[in-house]
Amino acid sequence: MELLILILSIMAAVLVSSFLSRFIPRISTPLVQIALGLVIALLPMFPPLRLDPELFMVLFIAPLLYYEAHTINKAELAKTLKLSLSLAIGLAAFTMLMVGVLLHAVWPMYPLAAALALGAALGPTDAVAVSSIGQDADLSSGQRSILSGESLFNDATGVIGFQFAILAAVTGAFSPTSAISSFVIAFVGGIAFGAVMGFTSNWIFETARRLGWESMTTRILMELFLPFLIYLVAENWLDVSGVLAVVTTGLLARFDHTGLGPNTSKTNIVSTSVWKVLSFSLNGAVFVILGMLLPGALVATWSDKKVSNLTLLATIALVACTVIIVRFVWVTGVLFFATNPETGKHVPMNARRLRSAAVMTLGGPKGTITLSLALTTPYLLASGDPFPMRNELIFVAAGVIIVTLLLANFGLPLLAPAKNEGPETSKVEKSIEVLRRTVRELSAHTDECNRLAVQHVITLYNQRIARLKTQIGLYNPREPQALQLQTLQWEQTYMENKLEEIQEEGKQQEEPTDSSSESSEAGAATDEELAYSQDSREKAAEQILEHITNSLAHLDEGSEVKWHIHIAMRRAQGLIRHLIHRLRHVTPKVSENEVFLASRDLQAELNHHVVEQLYAELGKGRFKTEDLLTTIINHQLIESSAEGKTEFGEASEMRDSVEEVKREGYATELSVIQDMVEAGEISRSWARDLRRNVYVMQVDNDSVL
Helix, strand or coil, rough: CHHHHHHHHHHHHHHHHHHHHHCCCCHHHHHHHHHHHHHHHHHCCCCCCCCCHHHHHHHHHHHHHHHHHHHHHHHHHHHHHHHHHHHHHHHHHHHHHHHHHHHHHCCCCCCCHHHHHHHHCCCCCCCHHHHHHHHHECCCCCHHHHHHHHHHHHHHHHHHHHHHHHHHHHCCCCCHHHHHHHHHHHHHHHHHHHHHHHHHHHHHHHHHHHHCCHHHHHHHHHHHHHHHHHHHHHHHHHHCCCHHHHHHHHCCCCHHHHCCCCCHHHHHHHHHHHHHHHHHHHHCCCCCCCHHHHHHHHHHHHCCCCCCHHHHHHHHHHHHHHHHHHHHHHHHHHHCCCCCCCCCCCCCCHHHHHHHHHHHHHCHHHHHHHHEHHHHCCCCCCCCCCCCCCCHHHHHHHHHHHHHHHHHHHHHEEEEEECCCCCHHHHHHHHHHHHHHHHHHHHHCCCCCCCHHHHHHHHHHHHHHHHHHHHCCCCCCCHHHHHHHHHHHHHHHHHHHHHHHHHHHHHHHHHCCCCCCCCHHHHHHHHHHHHHHHHHHHHHHHHHHHHHHHHHHHHHHHHHHHHHHHHHHHHHHHHHHHHHHHHCCCCCCCCCHHHHHHHHHHHHHHHHHHHHHHHHHHCCCCCCHHHHHHHHHHHHHHHHCCCCCCCCCCCHHHHHHHHHEEEEEEHHHHHHHHHHHHCCCCCCHHHHHHHHHHHHHHHHHHHCC
16 A cells, blocks of 8 residues: 555656646756656655665656657667767767766766766667757757767667676676677677567558457557567577667557558557657656655665765765766767768858857756666665665765756756747648648539538648648738639629620610501510619629629729729719610619629629639649638638529538548548658658548547538
């Protein structure tokens, strides 16, 4: 029960830290978690914390390394692989050597093997810890990729170096030949076993999916079980590096990137969410445990008369300065000898590159892996004696972690202040282009049966485009206004031609014929009915044209006088024609009902003509696709209303039709993304993010159904 309460308290602290970080964004989440761990440790209800080192390695390191390797951007990693490996292997080993030798030389009370173990533990960096710090700092994509790759690979270097140093400290014996052979076997064997497990796991998961055996529950449970299984088999049965095996498997695993469809999408989304929660929980738990261990280590150090408090603080300062200086010198040297990847020429050092070296130095704080390795320091030697300076080593490691986290938290924003530019403009523009092409594909498959459903879905896509344009400040109110002006001009031209056509028909009806004056009453009635119909249509056309010209006058204020003159001329022409007609005949009475009916018919014809003009504009580039389709939808709705076709059958039929078009739209969107990837218009990493968004909407659509 005490263990259960402890676990729940740690999880509660992790949960509270996620809320507190919102109110203190300038303080990184790991620092908040360490503080909460200190608070828990000071409560009298909790006994001193003591964890089994092997259990700690399996429980925390294995899943964290697998998830970090599986989610890293492989394309960016390949571009910066040389620099990442230089930092991960060369810098980690050099840090181990410098810290160990210097610490043992200054304070011989630290055995050389134990000091080297501390140096190995301080080699790995924690890119997860700096992710929240990076919100207040402007790190380039290359810098972030280098830090992530370094954190991934130097974990393995640090773990292997730490294990050999601890083995030498525990047994008191060290053979260079045996160490090198063991290192090669552990290194190569771990990679080989991880590669085999990576390909095997891909085959198992894909085969299960193809045979229909995969379900959400089995897939996620198998994936969660995978890193623990690989680590335990590699370490306990094969005697190879479990860390490298887990990392290699994570890099090669691709079963969650194959297969399409709502079920697979839903499983991928849930799996990603589960891993994010697990990763945050494990990382948070490690830092909470760090805070809980600090009081115990501090009390043990204060009570130990062999080491004074001042000496301990000096040790932390020495080791932290050594780690920081060694890292800065190494990064500066790498940048000094670096060449331009495009030209192959040497790039001279300048103030900007020195600043980049400082950013890379502070951007690699120590964190999860360092603390995990320090906590795995055994309590006893092979002889049964207590491990020398164990509490002091853990405390020094914790102190360096806090120092590097503080420097990253407050130093990075000074060296690389955040620009607060919001989302990357180029990526958002590519997203908008994907949506535009999808909308064009959907509009090309419109027919009378699905027209209203397609209009509804296109409206949703246009809303997404508008939101994206607003994010990067691309929304220009003049663009839809220009299209509206062009549409009104089309309407004006059409109605002018229509009015002239109606007037010509009226003139032909008024011309004298060769028929005798003794026409029958039925014939006169027919002529009068035709006159009324012609007058109603003419008056309706004049009203529509007047409305259009008034709208144009409001949009184009510079042409307001011209439109008023145009309207006056039209009215004068109508008055003259009306007087001539009255001289020849009795002034006919124009029925308002007939005018309304004629207006409705003319409006339907007008909208049909404008829709054809709008469709002809698609693909020409004069107007935005979303603006054109929005205008088309509005005119089609007016046309349907004029024709009395506003209903779309039963509500259930309408809903089913909309959901069907949505599914078609999502499939089209995925196809457009793939086409843009193959054409080199977007990167595969960005395409993966775009697909993930589509998967989310697919799952949401299926949940509605």
